Each structure stands twice: as structure tokens, then as C-alpha cells.
Amino acid sequence: MRILVIEDEPDLLAGIVRALRDEDYAVDTAVEGVDGLFKAESWAYDAILLDIMLPGMDGWEILRRLRQTRKTPVLVLTARDAIRDRVRGLDGGADDYLTKPFDLAEMLARVRALIRRGAGKPLPRIELRGAEIDLGGRTVARAGETVPLTPREYALVEYLALHRGQVISRTELYDHLFGEDDDTMSNLLDVHVSNIRKKLGHDFIATRRGHGYCIE
């Protein structure tokens, strides 16, 4: 899952990014409004965390412009807690609203919910092909037994599961699983897929040659 964080306070940004990376999200950052909008428009992020008081361009404007092209789930992070501000944020196209200072656990839960809803899967558990994916605990179980997956492997399974039945291209997988800071090697994806097949069964992930991967 790839997330963009637009926040101008460097220490806060660092904290949020660390928390998200700890959860194995791929995280991009922007410390300024114009840059933030550019990134948000350029990539299909799974979620965007957006501060409102930003240099360059404020959060409302970013939200307004972004909504003209993309429907990426946006969680607004702001210290403005007046009801009017919240209403304005939600009416302006934000999907959720979180007031600073916030608990990271709550922020992460809201991010998970955003991603889930963005993929059209409101429940935190997905069952498919004999495996049960717990989106909250970020685990995959088979016949009641938790299958040990690396974070990246889990992220791959989760992404494909959230888009069940769709063929996901390698590029899209790259975009969503690796942040801009990750060094991505072209065959890394194949390695992850092969490892997942070893753990969950060979036909868990289908390969559509020339198109991408799919979980049916």
C-alpha cells in the first residue's frame, strides 16, 4: 500500500512516516503544497494524509484540485478542530478528518479503514481460496494457522486480495508496494510472488502473462 504524507512540520512528518513504514506501507512525503499536489496527481496512492496549513498551497486547495482528477482517499490532518473546519474538510472532498495531536494507533486504524473502503471492502477480514486475511492484524491464516509472511509479501497479498478478480499489472504493483525511496529491482516482485506461492499454495496467485497477477 502506498501512502503520500503532505506535512510541513518536519519532526511530525518524520514521526508519521516512521509509524507508517513500521506498518510496511510504502510512504512518499511532501513538505510543501505544490509539490504535494503534484505527487498526489501523479501517482495512484492508496491514501493521502494531508495537512491543511501548508506553505505554497493550502490543504483545501490541494483537495479541491485533486478531486478534479483523482478519488484517492484523503485523511485530513490538522490542528484546526472547529466544527466548521471539519465540515469544510469533509465537504471539500476529504474522506476522514483527524485533529492534531492524535494517537498514532488511531491514525493507523483510520488509514487502514480508508484503504479498505477505497478498495470497496468495508470488512476488515477477507476470505479467499481457503485463506483468511486479517487487514487489521495484517496477518494471513490458513486453516486457523497463521502463515508467516514478510511485510512486503503480506502487502502484495493484501493488495491483490483487495482487488480480487482484477488483473494487476506489475507496474501497478510496483507503484503501490514500493515508495519513492525504495530501490526496486525488476525481479523483486517475482521473488515475492514465488515465496507467497510456496507458503499459500501454487495457485493462490495466478499469473497472466504479459498482463500481471491476479487472485481469483
Added chain:
Amino acid sequence: MRILPRSIRWRLQLWHGALLFVVLAAFGLTSFLLVRESRLRRVDQELLRRVAALATAIRPPVHREGPRDGVRDGPRGGPRERLPDEGAPGQPRPDGERGGVRPGRGPGGFPRPPGPAPDGGPVPVPEGAPGRAGPQDILLLPAQEELFRAGEGPDAGFYFAVFAPSGGLLRRSPNAPDGVGAPEGGFFNEYFRNRGDLRERAHRSRGGFGIVVGKSVASDVAELRRLALWLAVAAAGVMALGLAGGSWVAARAIRPIDAISATAQKIAAGDLAERIAIAGTDSELGRLAQVLNATFDRLCDAFARQARFTADASHELRTPVAVILSQAETILSRERTTGEYREALEACRRAARRLRHLTDSLLTLARLDSGAPEEEAGPVALDRVAAEALELLRPLAAETSVRLEAGLAPVRCAGPEDRLLQVAVNLVSNAIHYNRPGGSVTVRTAGEGGAAVLTVVDTGIGIGAADLPHVFERFFRADPSRSRASGRTGLGLSIVKAIVESQGGAVSVESREGEGSTFTVRLPAAADSLLVPREDPAVQ
């Protein structure tokens, strides 16, 4: 106790009514009195005319032996008594008529041989009157008799009575009422008197004869009463009309006030955008409404500023807290390397320092806002304060390679020293912060016409014309990105302004974008520094 009602409208109405009442009453009374006076005068003139006529008919007893002779001779023969008011206007008597004797004239006339005075009873028929009652006979010419005919109207209904000098009744007209008294007093005494509805003229002639001529004024009185009634009715009508009109006028006059109070109430209830609709700006109320609207505008601005300040303050305070929370939570969520711990702790320390700085600034502002008196406010050498500020900020200037220059003429001003130092430090650090590498900051102090002036000139980025009016506003930052990262709160200049104004001074700014800004602080100079030269040319 309260007599007048509280409502202005009703008070106006009351005053208006009272005034109207007084005017109407005065007018009605005057009219009534004038009419009454004129009526009375007319009756009196008629009375006088008749007294005069009657007086000619009385023969003075001192020149004649017997009344008969006198009667026979007629009024023309013997010397006559002088009329009380012969020739008075309104009594023209053609000569021809005077001579025309026509005895036995109509029932209203009197017989030539006058009967004796009746003993009190009514005298319905002139002929039937007894022969004589005193030494005097009274001869009435027909024209004179005509004066005493019975009937109604202004010329009729007069009666008379003639009394002997002794007081006995000599003769009276048949229509004379009972109880007609003789005139009082001596010779030539004459006067008007009223007996009930009777108006009488009493006259004592030279010979001592008493003549009383009278008339019942009952009809006049009744008419006057009718007049009074009509006047009262008319006055009541006018009063009612006046009150109604007054009420309308008062309501019209009050209506704008009602509108104003309704608007003010809405504003008091929280609708700050409400304004009074001003119809005519020239009237007093229009001007009042304009003044009130301007006041509401300022109030609204103040509220908006306050709301923005609160929102900004909470935002500024929450951000560092969010930093501390997020850093601490992530770092504690699992084992980290020493480097990571150090990094997180440093972030926390930065946030905590920022919080301290913010709370200090907010407290300073709150104290200045509360207007609490500062402890000591002795004379302070402003030049020394500026020098101290420069000394404190020299490391910062060196760090950003900004040159500090000073032109400090000695000048003293009143005020707490630490606050003035804060002013200088805030201005200079601002000038350093918004400068460019290699730029300069020049600090000058001088005495200028009773004011101690501190000037801070920088060669920095300057302030845009759009931002210039806002630089002293709390939490205002021309460019948030530049300042937030460097730990600036956006309160420095507003603190400068608050301190300077609390000392009775003023701070102003001039700036040109890209060339730099000049901040000027003017403080009231201490008394002993007024003679200090304006500027020290040696330090430029």
C-alpha cells in the same frame, strides 16, 4: 416613584398631549371670555343708553313745586338733569322723534299720568297702576317707552325702576322683576351690578333720584353656555385629532430606533453580520445608524480577530504536541537503534522548546492585553538597550552572515528595561531572519521632538504591500514555510507592538519588496533626554 412612562414614544405622546391641551384650553378660554365680554359690553351699552334716556325724563324736584307741572311741561320745558352719558355713541336720537308725543301707545307703552309705584307686586298692566307714589312724575316719550318694550332680543326686555332720593320706589316698568334695589351711594354714583341672571345699571342722579335699568341676561348666559359647550366639543375633537397625529408622528420618529434596537438585539444574539438598514443618511438617526454600523463592523472585526487568534494559537500549540506524541509513540513501538532514539528525542526537544517559546510569548501578550501595570518604569537608556540586543544577536547574525551596524545616540525613555530589550531583540532578530546572506541590519536610536526613536533597517527580502498592513497581527507570517521551520512563532512583531503601545508609543513599518524593511519605534522620551542631538553623525 416613576410618573413618566419609560417608553420615549409614550413620553413624547404625553408631552405632546399636555401641550396640545394647554394650547387648546388657552385658546378656548380666551375665545369664550372675549365673546362673553363683548356680549356684556353690548348689554351694558344698551343699559347706559336707557339710563340716559330715563334720566332725561326725571324732573329734578328742587326747581318745581309739583310733579304735575313738571309732567305737563314735558322734558323740553324745565331745566333738565344732565344725562349721565348724553351723546354717548350708540344712542343717536333724531330730533324729530324727540318731539313726537304720542300718548296711549301700545300695550308696551306707559300712560302719561304715571301711577304710583306698586308695593312690590307684579305690574302687568300699565294703566292699572295706582296714581302716585312720590313727589315726582316721570314722563316717558314714546321713543323712550320703546326702549323698554317687552320681548326677546338684544333691544328688548329691558326694565327700569326709579327711586326717590329717600329710597322709595317711584316707578318701575311692568316687566321689572321683584326686589329691584335702589342704587347705593351718593350723588353721581353709578355702577353695574349683577343679580342672578339680571344685569343692572344703577345710577343716582344729581337730584338724588335713583335709576336702575336692567335686563335679564339669561338667554345670553344660555348662549354662552352653548358656546362653551361647542368650544369644548371642538377642542376635544382637535385634541383627539392632534393626539392621533402626534401618535403617528411619534411612531414614525421612533420606527428607526425600533429598527436599530432590533438589529442590535440580533447582533447581541450572535448574528454579527447583521447591520442596520440606513434609509436617510442625513437625519440624526441615519447618522446614529452609521455610527452604530461602524461600531458593529469594528466589533465584528475584533471578534473575527479573536477567533482567528484562538484558532491560530491552538494550531501553533497543537503542532509541537503532535510532534512529541508521534515521535514518542513510534519510537516506543519497538526496539530502535541508538541513533533513532537520539533523533526522536531531539525532535521532542525541539518541539518542547517551541512550546515553551510559544507559551512565553502568549503569556507576554496576555499580560500586556490585560493592561496590568508593569512593576518598574524608570527612565531607560534606549541606546544601551539597543546595544545589548545587538550583542545578544551577534552570534545569530554571524551564523547567517548578516552584518550588524549601529548608530546609537544616547536617548532615554520611560519603560521597563526588560520589555524594551524584548522589543529591540524581536526587531533585530526579525531583521536578521528575513535578511539575505551578506546583507546588513542597521540599528539607530535618537531623540526626536520629545520622542525616543529606535529604528531597525534591514536589507532583506522586504514585505509585500499586501502583507504590510498585517505584519503586526498575531500569528501573521508573510511566508509560513520560511518561518515555521526556523522556529518562529509569528508573535514577535505583535509583542513589539503590544509593548510599545503599553508604554504610550507607536511602531510603524516601511518596506519595499526585495529591498528591505524599516521598523520605527517611537516612545515618549524621558524628560532629561529632550536636549540630546537628533542623531550622531559619527556612527553611520
